[in-house]
Amino acid sequence: EAGVTQFPSHSVIEKGQTVTLRCDPISGHDNLYWYRRVMGKEIKFLLHFVKESKQDESGMPNNRFLAERTGGTYSTLKVQPAELEDSGVYFCASSQRDSGRLEQYFGPGTRLTVT
Amino acid sequence: QKEVEQNSGPLSVPEGAIASLNCTYSDRGSQSFFWYRQYSGKSPELIMFIYSNGDKEDGRFTAQLNKASQYVSLLIRDSQPSDSATYLCAVGIGGTGNQFYFGTGTSLTVIP
Numbered sequence: 001e002a003g004v005t006q007f008p009s010h011s012v013i014e015k016g017q018t019v020t021l022r023c024d025p026i027s028g029h030d031n032l033y034w035y036r037r038v039m040g041k042e043i044k045f046l047l048h049f050v051k052e053s054k055q056d057e058s059g060m061p062n063n064r065f066l067a068e069r070t071g072g073t074y075s076t077l078k079v080q081p082a083e084l085e086d087s088g089v090y091f092c093a094s095s096q097r098d099s100g101r102l103e104q105y106f107g108p109g110t111r112l113t114v115t
Numbered sequence: 116q117k118e119v120e121q122n123s124g125p126l127s128v129p130e131g132a133i134a135s136l137n138c139t140y141s142d143r144g145s146q147s148f149f150w151y152r153q154y155s156g157k158s159p160e161l162i163m164f165i166y167s168n169g170d171k172e173d174g175r176f177t178a179q180l181n182k183a184s185q186y187v188s189l190l191i192r193d194s195q196p197s198d199s200a201t202y203l204c205a206v207g208i209g210g211t212g213n214q215f216y217f218g219t220g221t222s223l224t225v226i227p
Contacts, residue, residue: 003158004158031213033213033215035215035217041219042119042216042217042218042219042220043159043203043205043215043217044217045214045215045216048213048214055211055213056213056214058214059214091158091159095213102147102164102166102207102212102213103149103161103164104149104161104205104215105161106151106158106159106160106161107158108157108158109158
């Protein structure tokens with residue numbers, strides 16, 4: 001079974017540019033999550049999709065971040081315009097729909113550098 | 116106060132010894148607890164999860180949960196050099212437990 005995949009693995013952009021990150025969850029997982037780790041800090045929750053619906057977006061830092069999950073399969077996270085403080089590693093995770101199974105499986109992350 | 120706290124380490128143990136990793140959390144209502152292992156530049160890999168007080172064993176790994184003390188630990192028996200990694204404690208917060216709070220991780224080195 002394929003794991004969570006993310007694209008690209010690395011992205012270097014200039015301040016003010018736009019970047020779109022993609023996540024493909026494990027097949028059949030209805031729950032999809034985005035997290036971010038900035039240098040020296042812990043991994044922090046950004047948002048949670050159940051299928052195509054945003055269940056919880058309380059961790060999104062500001063309106064420069066837009067997450068979508070059209071069709072309930074893969075998800076994209078767009079940062080527009082990017083700022084220096086957006087640099088970090090963006091992780092995607094997925095989990096089964098069964099409410100008794102809370103285990104989240106993580107992708108390899110996208111390392112974003114804003115210069 | 117951070118939601119989840121771990122000693123950052125580094126923690127060094129000799130090969131074959133028991134490595135003990137600790138984590139405390141602040142939300143007394145938390146119901147789900149996870150340990151992830153992360154090698155440098157790789158994805159966090161789920162190695163243990165525990166939902167009830169007590170011990171849970173899986174191979175060389177044992178997770179221990181004490182909700183009264185708001186404490187969760189991971190024991191690695193017969194430590195191997197391949198266990199050298201950063202270990203992340205995660206706690207499911209909120210009504211559904213789907214939002215994870217992470218500690219900053221403990222770096223473990225197993226010395227051959």
